[in-house]
Amino acid sequence: MRCASLGSGSRGNATVVEQGNTRLLVDCGFSAREARKRLERIEIDPGSLTAILVTHEHADHIAGVRVLARGLGLPVYLTSGTARAAEKLLRDVDGIREFNAHEAFEVGDIEIRPFPVPHDARDPAQFVFSNGDTRIGLLTDAGHVTRVMIEALASVDYLMLEFNHDRELLLQGDYPQGLIDRVDSDYGHLNNQQSMALLSKLEPGKLKGVAALHLSHQNNSVDRVSQCLADTLNNSGIEQIIACQDLGFSWFGEQ
Ligand SMILES: [Zn+2]
Ligand SMILES: [Zn+2]
Numbered sequence: 001m002r003c004a005s006l007g008s009g010s011r012g013n014a015t016v017v018e019q020g021n022t023r024l025l026v027d028c029g030f031s032a033r034e035a036r037k038r039l040e041r042i043e044i045d046p047g048s049l050t051a052i053l054v055t056h057e058h059a060d061h062i063a064g065v066r067v068l069a070r071g072l073g074l075p076v077y078l079t080s081g082t083a084r085a086a087e088k089l090l091r092d093v094d095g096i097r098e099f100n101a102h103e104a105f106e107v108g109d110i111e112i113r114p115f116p117v118p119h120d121a122r123d124p125a126q127f128v129f130s131n132g133d134t135r136i137g138l139l140t141d142a143g144h145v146t147r148v149m150i151e152a153l154a155s156v157d158y159l160m161l162e163f164n165h166d167r168e169l170l171l172q173g174d175y176p177q178g179l180i181d182r183v184d185s186d187y188g189h190l191n192n193q194q195s196m197a198l199l200s201k202l203e204p205g206k207l208k209g210v211a212a213l214h215l216s217h218q219n220n221s222v223d224r225v226s227q228c229l230a231d232t233l234n235n236s237g238i239e240q241i242i243a244c245q246d247l248g249f250s251w252f253g254e255q
Pocket of ligand 1: 010058060214
């Protein structure tokens with residue numbers, strides 16, 4: 001099982017998780033046309049996707065879901081709160097499938113364990129994917145680290161994790177005060193320190209790779225995040241990659 005990011009940040013997010021012939025697209029914050037282009041860049045035929053999963057209704061995660069789902073005839077999995085929040089946007093999408101954020105479900109060859117996160121959306125969820133052997137976790141868009149999150153991610157092999165901002169940069173930067181407060185709140189985004197703290201709580205010896213996602217263009221940098229990863233994972237041999245807005249990252253995991 002392996003994963004790739006089609007791009008990550010406040011201007012759009014989309015992730016692919018692949019096991020055999022099952023290919024899940026998690027979120028699509030790009031236009032459907034842009035998403036197709038980016039899928040081809042990682043050599044995925046858009047027509048070979050199995051389903052779309054949606055973490056929450058914010059535009060950087062859902063903007064392209066309607067057109068892509070209709071164009072490719074894909075089912076869309078989301079929590080009932082996200083479905084309500086996105087009701088107008090997804091009104092003419094067939095194959096809306098609601099899941100319970102506390103219950104595992106399967107799509108094709110992938111088992112999906114959702115877990116709830118504190119974020120300023122109606123009913124947001126993030127995921128752990130498993131093929132029975134390897135587990136890949138995904139966590140972005142969370143305002144603080146909860147016990148539920150730590151327990152869900154404790155024994156993953158690979159983790160895609162939000163490193164949204166450097167808190168000092170955010171607080172001193174030139175965002176409008178309302179936006180600073182939103183990002184910094186318990187229902188905003190994980191800062192570098194929070195993500196490092198979460199990493200240090202995972203089962204030692206299990207983790208094989210970490211991909212940093214959803215970096216703020218203004219309030220973070222690849223250099224800062226790579227220093228954080230180096231400080232936390234110090235010479236452990238754990239693979240480290242950092243997703244950027246335009247290119248995301250290409251395949252990560254095991255084939
Ligand atoms: Zn987001
Ligand atoms: Zn969000």
